[in-house]
Amino acid sequence: MFTDGITHCKGESKHLVGHVLTGVIIDTQVSVEIVHEQYVELHGVIETVTDRVKMGCEASPGGCVGVDSTYVWEPTKENCPFKLVSKMTGKLQTKEHLFVSSAILGSFNVSQGILPLPATCSDERINLLRTQYHALYMFVGRHALQLSRVIKDVNLEIQTELVEDAVAHLQMRMD
Numbered sequence: 001m002f003t004d005g006i007t008h009c010k011g012e013s014k015h016l017v018g019h020v021l022t023g024v025i026i027d028t029q030v031s032v033e034i035v036h037e038q039y040v041e042l043h044g045v046i047e048t049v050t051d052r053v054k055m056g057c058e059a060s061p062g063g064c065v066g067v068d069s070t071y072v073w074e075p076t077k078e079n080c081p082f083k084l085v086s087k088m089t090g091k092l093q094t095k096e097h098l099f100v101s102s103a104i105l106g107s108f109n110v111s112q113g114i115l116p117l118p119a120t121c122s123d124e125r126i127n128l129l130r131t132q133y134h135a136l137y138m139f140v141g142r143h144a145l146q147l148s149r150v151i152k153d154v155n156l157e158i159q160t161e162l163v164e165d166a167v168a169h170l171q172m173r174m175d
Helices: 156-174
Strands: 012-016 019-024 039-042 045-048 054-058 063-065 070-072 090-093 098-101 107-109 114-116 127-130
Touching: none
Parallel strands: none
Antiparallel strands: 012 019, 039 045, 045 054, 063 070, 090 098, 098 107, 114 127
16 A cells, blocks of 8 residues: 555465465565577477477467466468568668668669559558669668568579679779
């Protein structure tokens, strides 16, 4: 109880072995440990990477209660045709329709129009920017898209184009 700026613990009555005890206070302490964990999804089953614990619930809900632990993750949409390749920092130059990365030697021409992200990927209305690469789109925003990551290597053809563009960008800066 809190009165006049002072906290008072009054306790409550409890029955113990046929007797009534008054003014009983039960002290309970709960410890919560938050640990970053990585997950692997195989055929709709989630497994933690560190402990190799298989979850007893589907991958899509975004969390699962285990025996000793509760796991929470960002839900992904399974039928989304788009995958996250990489996250980059950089600057969008709207006048020139360029995104210049500060993380890699690359710039992306984003003057190719926009593509709405399908509802199978996100409940929000999000537009992707088309780049000069036919299979590569960009999202520029403050929050990260909740898409599953590309696990396999990036297409070598796109990788070659990125390197060639980076060299051309450097040559242009040198001139």
